Amino acid sequence: MNREHKPKLPRTDAVPVLRTDFSDPAGWDRLVQVLETPVTFDEGSEDPFAYERATSYVNPVGKEKYRGLLADMVLAAAPYTGHDLPYDHLYLADAETFASDDLPLLGIDIHLDEEDDEPWPREKPFRIPALHVAGVEINDSIANLFFRENHDFDWSGFEVYVAxxxxxxxxxxxxxxxxxxxxxxxxxxxxxx
Structure with a gap:
C-alpha cells in the first residue's frame, strides 16, 4: 500500500480487525477461529453465560485493500478531530500478529479529541493477544476500562480460559x-x- 494513500476505514458497528498481511492464509484462519473461541476469566466455569466471543464485539475484515496498512496510515485516515467513525479504536492483523502463537493484534487508539478542559492524547499503538480481545472489548463496552487504558498491561500474567x-x-x-x-x-x- 502506498504510504501517501489515505485508506478509507470501514464503517462497521463493531470494532474492525483489519488484515494487513496476506502472506499467511492459515494464520488468518487461525486468528478468526481464536476470535470466535468462547473465553472466560473464571477458571473452571461451567456457566455458559460467563463466556464471550471476541467476534461479538469485533468484525474481522480480510479485504485486500488493507494490505500493507500501517498504524500511521490509520491515524492519518482517522484524524484527531473531525472523523465520524462509529468506533474509537481498531486492530491490525499484520505480519507480527501471524509470527507469534498468541496472535498479538496491533491495537490503535483513534478516539476523537474531546471538547473539554483537559483532552487526553491518543495512546501509541500496542499489542493485545487475540484471546484477550474479548475481555478488552467487554470492559470497553461497559466503560469499566477504556481501550486506551490497556496500553501497558502485562498479558502474560493474566489468564484466560477457553471452552x-x-x-x-x-x-x-x-x-x-x-x-x-x-x-x-x-x-x-x-x-x-
Missing part, C-alpha cells in the same frame, strides 16, 4: 448459538411474508 469442543459448556454454547440462528432465520422469514 474446548466436546466439553459440556462448549456444547451448551453451541446449542444456544444454533437456537439464536434459528430464531433470526424465523424472524427474517416472517418479514418476507
Amino acid at each position: 474446548k469442543p466436546g466439553t459440556a459448556v462448549y456444547e451448551e454454547l453451541r446449542r444456544m448459538e444454533l437456537d439464536q440462528e434459528e430464531d433470526e432465520e424465523g424472524e427474517e422469514g416472517e418479514e418476507e411474508d
